[in-house]
Amino acid sequence: MDTIRVNLGNRGYDIHIGSDLITQVGDLVQPLSLGRHLGLVTHPALAEPYGSVVADSLRRAGHEVSLLTVPPGEESKSLEEAVRLSRALVRARLDRGSALIGLGGGVIGDLSGFVAATLYRGIPFINLPTTLLAQVDSSVGGKTGVNLPEGKNLVGAFHQPHLVVADVLTLRTLPEREFRSGLVEVVKHGMIADPVLFQRLEEQADGILARDPGTLQEIVRRSCAIKARVVEADEREAGLRAMLNFGHTVGHAVEAALGYGAITHGEAVAHGMLVAAALSVRRGLCPEADAVRLRRLLTRFGLPGVPLPSPESLETYMVSDKKARDGVLQFVLTRGVGSVTFAPVFDRDELRLALQDVRR
Numbered sequence: 001m002d003t004i005r006v007n008l009g010n011r012g013y014d015i016h017i018g019s020d021l022i023t024q025v026g027d028l029v030q031p032l033s034l035g036r037h038l039g040l041v042t043h044p045a046l047a048e049p050y051g052s053v054v055a056d057s058l059r060r061a062g063h064e065v066s067l068l069t070v071p072p073g074e075e076s077k078s079l080e081e082a083v084r085l086s087r088a089l090v091r092a093r094l095d096r097g098s099a100l101i102g103l104g105g106g107v108i109g110d111l112s113g114f115v116a117a118t119l120y121r122g123i124p125f126i127n128l129p130t131t132l133l134a135q136v137d138s139s140v141g142g143k144t145g146v147n148l149p150e151g152k153n154l155v156g157a158f159h160q161p162h163l164v165v166a167d168v169l170t171l172r173t174l175p176e177r178e179f180r181s182g183l184v185e186v187v188k189h190g191m192i193a194d195p196v197l198f199q200r201l202e203e204q205a206d207g208i209l210a211r212d213p214g215t216l217q218e219i220v221r222r223s224c225a226i227k228a229r230v231v232e233a234d235e236r237e238a239g240l241r242a243m244l245n246f247g248h249t250v251g252h253a254v255e256a257a258l259g260y261g262a263i264t265h266g267e268a269v270a271h272g273m274l275v276a277a278a279l280s281v282r283r284g285l286c287p288e289a290d291a292v293r294l295r296r297l298l299t300r301f302g303l304p305g306v307p308l309p310s311p312e313s314l315e316t317y318m319v320s321d322k323k324a325r326d327g328v329l330q331f332v333l334t335r336g337v338g339s340v341t342f343a344p345v346f347d348r349d350e351l352r353l354a355l356q357d358v359r360r
């Protein structure tokens with residue numbers, strides 16, 4: 001087992017990464033001195049085998065566990081579902097000393113984290129991420145929230161977890177497309193801050209795609225370490241944390257243009273990273289060879305997998321992006337594998353040329 005400490009003063013916490021950890025959750029939470037009664041939130045399809053394994057482990061450690069399920073899918077990240085969960089937890093007699101545990105992907109983490117942030121004005125939250133995206137990205141950083149019909153993640157709270165336990169064995173049952181999409185955020189972490197991680201991805205691509213637990217443990221550890229360092233430096237996203245948006249300005253536009261559901265978030269961000277790299281090469285910031293490495297690695301992982309929409313269809317979505325200030329797009333660009341820089345993009349033609357570079 002590897003452990004990464006996220007140093008945030010009295011809100012600091014550990015991230016444990018390894019194999020077969022969900023059977024040991026009862027022992028792993030002991031140092032936290034949680035209340036006796038715990039709420040466990042997951043999807044019906046994850047309740048067996050994972051949920052019952054977690055509940056058994058917690059019960060062996062002396063806890064009472066109330067297991068609650070929410071339907072899968074982004075639609076469950078709603079205020080209505082948060083209300084339903086909160087009421088069920090109160091009726092199950094969770095009290096102010098209780099903690100809430102989320103077992104699942106980013107939807108479960110964001111929703112149950114939000115409920116933990118607000119129920120009784122905040123109770124401890126423990127995240128057991130079971131998708132690659134959740135293990136390397138959404139479980140670290142303390143952002144919780146739900147969607148509104150008007151847009152994603154519009155209601156939420158910063159609520160750091162008390163503990164994160166990423167069991168890489170749970171990734172074995174993840175659908176292939178979800179797994180590959182999660183890999184995009186790992187590639188992103190390599191691109192923005194860790195050339196060694198990027199090289200490991202290149203060298204170990206076969207083991208990763210075969211979901212070899214040892215290989216996954218290393219890439220999840222390196223990825224979490226990067227996100228943890230960025231979050232430590234900028235907990236509330238005042239500046240530096242924006243580097244995590246590499247590939248996301250164009251990525252969000254691609255998701256919106258194709259319609260959510262037609263392309264995964266990861267596939268869209270893969271396009272976004274390629275466009276950001278093309279822009280960076282055009283500006284002389286990034287060696288062409290590094291942009292080629294990025295494209296090769298993504299291709300090796302079967303990404304983006306869906307063609308990039310036309311520049312015209314993307315443009316309207318890009319100016320409405322929350323990163324566009326006064327019509328000027330704030331871009332995260334690359335100086336090559338392992339290094340980022342921020343720059344405004346004023347010139348629509350420059351962007352169009354970069355989009356064309358990627359479509360070729």
Ligand SMILES: NC(=O)c1ccc[n+]([C@@H]2O[C@H](COP(=O)([O-])OP(=O)(O)OC[C@H]3O[C@@H](n4cnc5c(N)ncnc54)[C@H](O)[C@@H]3O)[C@@H](O)[C@H]2O)c1
Binds near residue numbers: 073074131133144
């Ligand atoms: N809080 C943050 O900082 C942050 C960061 C990035 C993304 N997010 C959010 O994360 C969400 C996406 O998360 P996601 O990609 O994990 O999707 P998800 O939570 O919807 O999970 C994807 C699917 O995989 C299933 N699943 C989960 N674990 C499984 C396993 N081990 N085996 C088999 N099936 C499994 C789920 O039931 C679901 O159907 C979005 O709502 C996004 O906004 C949050």
Ligand SMILES: [Zn+2]
Binds near residue numbers: 248269
């Ligand atoms: Zn992302």
